[in-house]
Amino acid sequence: MRILIIEDEQRMADLLQQGLEENRYAVDITCTGEEGEILAQSIPYDLIILDIILPGKDGIEVCRSLRKNMVGTPILMLTCKDALQDKVIGLDSGADDYMVKPFSFEELYARVRAILRREKSPTMSKIICGDLVMDTVTRQVFHGNKSIELSGKEYAILEYLMRHPDAVITRTVMEQHVWNMALDSSSNLVDVYIKKLRTKLDEDRHKSLIQTIRGVGYRLRAK
Ligand code: CA
Numbered sequence: 001m002r003i004l005i006i007e008d009e010q011r012m013a014d015l016l017q018q019g020l021e022e023n024r025y026a027v028d029i030t031c032t033g034e035e036g037e038i039l040a041q042s043i044p045y046d047l048i049i050l051d052i053i054l055p056g057k058d059g060i061e062v063c064r065s066l067r068k069n070m071v072g073t074p075i076l077m078l079t080c081k082d083a084l085q086d087k088v089i090g091l092d093s094g095a096d097d098y099m100v101k102p103f104s105f106e107e108l109y110a111r112v113r114a115i116l117r118r119e120k121s122p123t124m125s126k127i128i129c130g131d132l133v134m135d136t137v138t139r140q141v142f143h144g145n146k147s148i149e150l151s152g153k154e155y156a157i158l159e160y161l162m163r164h165p166d167a168v169i170t171r172t173v174m175e176q177h178v179w180n181m182a183l184d185s186s187s188n189l190v191d192v193y194i195k196k197l198r199t200k201l202d203e204d205r206h207k208s209l210i211q212t213i214r215g216v217g218y219r220l221r222a223k
Helices: 010-022 033-042 059-068 084-092 105-120 152-163 171-178 189-201
Strands: 002-006 026-030 047-051 075-079 097-100 126-129 132-135 140-143 146-148 168-170 210-213 217-220
Touching: 002 010, 002 033, 002 171, 010 026, 010 105, 026 033, 033 047, 033 059, 047 059, 047 105, 059 075, 059 084, 075 084, 075 105, 084 097, 097 105, 126 152, 132 152, 152 171, 152 189, 152 217, 168 171, 171 189, 171 217, 189 210, 189 217
Parallel strands: 002 026, 002 047, 047 075, 075 097
Antiparallel strands: 126 132, 132 140, 140 146, 168 217, 210 217
Protein backbone atom coordinates (compact mmCIF):
# COMPACT_ATOMS: atom_id res chain seq x y z
CA MET A 1 0.00 0.00 0.00
CA ARG A 2 1.39 3.37 -0.99
CA ILE A 3 0.70 6.64 0.81
CA LEU A 4 1.25 10.26 -0.20
CA ILE A 5 1.89 12.76 2.59
CA ILE A 6 1.22 16.43 1.78
CA GLU A 7 2.64 18.37 4.73
CA ASP A 8 4.86 21.46 4.85
CA GLU A 9 6.20 20.94 8.39
CA GLN A 10 9.32 18.92 7.67
CA ARG A 11 9.58 17.35 11.11
CA MET A 12 5.98 16.16 11.11
CA ALA A 13 6.36 14.84 7.54
CA ASP A 14 9.55 12.96 8.48
CA LEU A 15 7.99 11.42 11.59
CA LEU A 16 4.95 10.32 9.61
CA GLN A 17 7.08 8.83 6.85
CA GLN A 18 9.28 6.98 9.31
CA GLY A 19 6.33 5.60 11.28
CA LEU A 20 4.36 4.58 8.21
CA GLU A 21 7.39 2.89 6.64
CA GLU A 22 7.88 0.95 9.87
CA ASN A 23 4.28 -0.15 9.36
CA ARG A 24 5.29 -1.41 5.92
CA TYR A 25 3.72 1.23 3.74
CA ALA A 26 5.55 2.86 0.83
CA VAL A 27 5.57 6.62 1.39
CA ASP A 28 6.14 9.73 -0.74
CA ILE A 29 6.27 13.23 0.74
CA THR A 30 5.61 16.62 -0.75
CA CYS A 31 5.45 19.97 1.04
CA THR A 32 3.08 21.85 -1.26
CA GLY A 33 -0.54 21.36 -2.21
CA GLU A 34 0.20 22.14 -5.84
CA GLU A 35 2.78 19.36 -6.17
CA GLY A 36 0.64 17.01 -4.09
CA GLU A 37 -2.22 17.47 -6.48
CA ILE A 38 -0.05 16.64 -9.50
CA LEU A 39 1.34 13.52 -7.79
CA ALA A 40 -2.11 12.37 -6.67
CA GLN A 41 -3.34 12.61 -10.23
CA SER A 42 -0.45 10.72 -11.76
CA ILE A 43 0.23 7.93 -9.22
CA PRO A 44 -2.47 5.52 -7.98
CA TYR A 45 -1.95 6.09 -4.23
CA ASP A 46 -3.93 3.96 -1.81
CA LEU A 47 -4.26 6.85 0.64
CA ILE A 48 -3.39 10.55 0.92
CA ILE A 49 -2.57 12.25 4.23
CA LEU A 50 -3.29 15.91 3.66
CA ASP A 51 -2.48 18.77 6.00
CA ILE A 52 -5.00 21.63 5.86
CA ILE A 53 -2.62 24.49 6.52
CA LEU A 54 -0.17 24.66 3.63
CA PRO A 55 1.58 27.55 1.91
CA GLY A 56 -0.19 28.42 -1.35
CA LYS A 57 -3.08 26.10 -2.11
CA ASP A 58 -4.41 24.76 1.20
CA GLY A 59 -5.59 21.25 2.03
CA ILE A 60 -9.28 22.05 1.60
CA GLU A 61 -8.67 23.46 -1.90
CA VAL A 62 -6.47 20.49 -2.85
CA CYS A 63 -9.12 18.06 -1.64
CA ARG A 64 -11.89 19.85 -3.54
CA SER A 65 -9.97 19.96 -6.77
CA LEU A 66 -8.89 16.29 -6.55
CA ARG A 67 -12.51 15.23 -6.11
CA LYS A 68 -13.58 17.57 -8.92
CA ASN A 69 -11.01 15.85 -11.15
CA MET A 70 -12.42 12.46 -10.20
CA VAL A 71 -9.47 11.35 -8.04
CA GLY A 72 -11.20 9.03 -5.56
CA THR A 73 -8.16 8.11 -3.43
CA PRO A 74 -9.12 8.09 0.27
CA ILE A 75 -7.99 11.27 2.07
CA LEU A 76 -7.13 11.63 5.74
CA MET A 77 -6.91 15.30 6.69
CA LEU A 78 -4.66 16.77 9.34
CA THR A 79 -5.66 19.95 11.10
CA CYS A 80 -4.52 21.86 14.15
CA LYS A 81 -7.90 23.42 14.56
CA ASP A 82 -10.51 21.44 16.38
CA ALA A 83 -13.40 23.76 15.70
CA LEU A 84 -16.45 21.82 14.58
CA GLN A 85 -16.75 24.00 11.49
CA ASP A 86 -13.30 22.98 10.17
CA LYS A 87 -14.09 19.29 10.53
CA VAL A 88 -17.35 19.83 8.67
CA ILE A 89 -15.67 21.80 5.87
CA GLY A 90 -12.92 19.16 5.63
CA LEU A 91 -15.33 16.25 5.31
CA ASP A 92 -17.63 18.19 2.97
CA SER A 93 -14.70 18.98 0.69
CA GLY A 94 -14.33 15.23 0.09
CA ALA A 95 -12.06 13.97 2.88
CA ASP A 96 -12.78 10.53 4.35
CA ASP A 97 -11.54 11.23 7.86
CA TYR A 98 -9.53 13.79 9.83
CA MET A 99 -7.09 13.94 12.72
CA VAL A 100 -6.63 16.96 14.97
CA LYS A 101 -3.00 17.91 15.76
CA PRO A 102 -1.41 17.03 18.09
CA PHE A 103 -2.49 13.41 17.66
CA SER A 104 -1.17 10.07 18.80
CA PHE A 105 0.62 8.16 16.05
CA GLU A 106 -0.98 4.92 17.20
CA GLU A 107 -4.40 6.42 16.54
CA LEU A 108 -3.29 7.69 13.15
CA TYR A 109 -2.07 4.21 12.14
CA ALA A 110 -5.35 2.71 13.30
CA ARG A 111 -7.28 5.23 11.19
CA VAL A 112 -5.06 4.53 8.19
CA ARG A 113 -5.81 0.81 8.57
CA ALA A 114 -9.52 1.52 8.96
CA ILE A 115 -9.65 3.67 5.83
CA LEU A 116 -7.70 1.13 3.75
CA ARG A 117 -9.92 -1.68 4.99
CA ARG A 118 -13.09 0.26 4.13
CA GLU A 119 -12.03 0.06 0.49
CA LYS A 120 -12.22 -3.75 0.42
CA SER A 121 -13.54 -5.63 3.41
CA PRO A 122 -15.18 -3.11 5.72
CA THR A 123 -15.23 -5.00 8.99
CA MET A 124 -12.23 -7.27 8.78
CA SER A 125 -8.83 -6.52 10.22
CA LYS A 126 -7.80 -9.92 8.87
CA ILE A 127 -7.48 -10.72 5.19
CA ILE A 128 -8.15 -14.37 4.42
CA CYS A 129 -7.19 -16.06 1.18
CA GLY A 130 -7.50 -19.84 1.04
CA ASP A 131 -5.35 -21.17 3.89
CA LEU A 132 -3.47 -17.89 4.24
CA VAL A 133 -4.44 -15.37 6.93
CA MET A 134 -2.96 -11.88 7.22
CA ASP A 135 -3.55 -9.87 10.39
CA THR A 136 -3.21 -6.23 9.29
CA VAL A 137 -3.08 -4.99 12.89
CA THR A 138 -0.30 -7.22 14.23
CA ARG A 139 1.24 -7.56 10.74
CA GLN A 140 1.50 -11.32 11.13
CA VAL A 141 0.87 -13.89 8.41
CA PHE A 142 -0.26 -17.44 9.04
CA HIS A 143 -0.39 -20.47 6.80
CA GLY A 144 -2.82 -22.68 8.70
CA ASN A 145 -1.56 -22.21 12.26
CA LYS A 146 2.05 -21.78 11.24
CA SER A 147 3.38 -18.23 11.45
CA ILE A 148 5.39 -17.01 8.45
CA GLU A 149 8.16 -14.45 8.97
CA LEU A 150 8.17 -11.86 6.19
CA SER A 151 10.34 -8.82 5.52
CA GLY A 152 8.66 -5.43 5.07
CA LYS A 153 8.55 -5.57 1.29
CA GLU A 154 7.52 -9.25 1.19
CA TYR A 155 4.63 -8.39 3.48
CA ALA A 156 3.65 -5.37 1.37
CA ILE A 157 3.61 -7.41 -1.85
CA LEU A 158 1.63 -10.21 -0.26
CA GLU A 159 -0.85 -7.72 1.22
CA TYR A 160 -1.47 -6.20 -2.20
CA LEU A 161 -1.95 -9.65 -3.76
CA MET A 162 -4.26 -10.79 -0.95
CA ARG A 163 -6.37 -7.66 -1.33
CA HIS A 164 -6.80 -8.52 -5.01
CA PRO A 165 -7.21 -12.32 -5.04
CA ASP A 166 -7.32 -13.99 -8.46
CA ALA A 167 -6.63 -10.69 -10.21
CA VAL A 168 -3.63 -10.42 -12.49
CA ILE A 169 -1.34 -7.77 -11.04
CA THR A 170 1.21 -6.33 -13.43
CA ARG A 171 4.73 -5.54 -12.31
CA THR A 172 4.04 -1.83 -12.89
CA VAL A 173 0.96 -1.83 -10.67
CA MET A 174 2.87 -3.73 -8.00
CA GLU A 175 5.74 -1.24 -8.15
CA GLN A 176 3.32 1.68 -7.92
CA HIS A 177 1.64 0.35 -4.79
CA VAL A 178 4.58 -1.16 -2.92
CA TRP A 179 7.52 1.17 -3.59
CA ASN A 180 7.92 4.94 -3.35
CA MET A 181 9.52 7.27 -5.87
CA ALA A 182 13.01 6.11 -4.91
CA LEU A 183 12.49 2.91 -6.93
CA ASP A 184 14.45 2.56 -10.15
CA SER A 185 11.71 1.16 -12.37
CA SER A 186 14.16 -0.66 -14.62
CA SER A 187 14.96 -3.01 -11.73
CA ASN A 188 13.53 -6.50 -11.41
CA LEU A 189 12.83 -6.14 -7.69
CA VAL A 190 9.25 -7.38 -7.99
CA ASP A 191 10.49 -10.69 -9.42
CA VAL A 192 13.17 -10.94 -6.77
CA TYR A 193 10.66 -10.49 -3.93
CA ILE A 194 8.10 -12.82 -5.49
CA LYS A 195 10.80 -15.49 -5.58
CA LYS A 196 11.54 -14.93 -1.88
CA LEU A 197 7.83 -15.02 -1.03
CA ARG A 198 7.39 -18.29 -2.89
CA THR A 199 10.16 -19.94 -0.89
CA LYS A 200 8.31 -19.00 2.29
CA LEU A 201 4.73 -19.64 1.14
CA ASP A 202 5.04 -22.74 -1.00
CA GLU A 203 6.42 -25.15 1.54
CA ASP A 204 4.09 -28.22 1.56
CA ARG A 205 2.35 -27.11 -1.64
CA HIS A 206 2.54 -28.91 -4.95
CA LYS A 207 1.47 -25.80 -6.88
CA SER A 208 2.83 -22.30 -6.21
CA LEU A 209 0.37 -19.98 -4.49
CA ILE A 210 1.52 -17.13 -6.69
CA GLN A 211 1.07 -17.84 -10.35
CA THR A 212 3.28 -16.19 -12.97
CA ILE A 213 1.39 -14.74 -15.90
CA ARG A 214 4.12 -14.72 -18.48
CA GLY A 215 5.00 -11.28 -19.81
CA VAL A 216 2.35 -9.62 -17.63
CA GLY A 217 2.73 -10.15 -13.91
CA TYR A 218 1.42 -12.26 -11.06
CA ARG A 219 -1.79 -13.64 -9.66
CA LEU A 220 -2.56 -15.01 -6.20
CA ARG A 221 -4.66 -18.18 -6.31
CA ALA A 222 -7.52 -17.62 -3.91
CA LYS A 223 -8.36 -21.32 -3.58
CA1 CA B 1 1.06 22.68 7.81
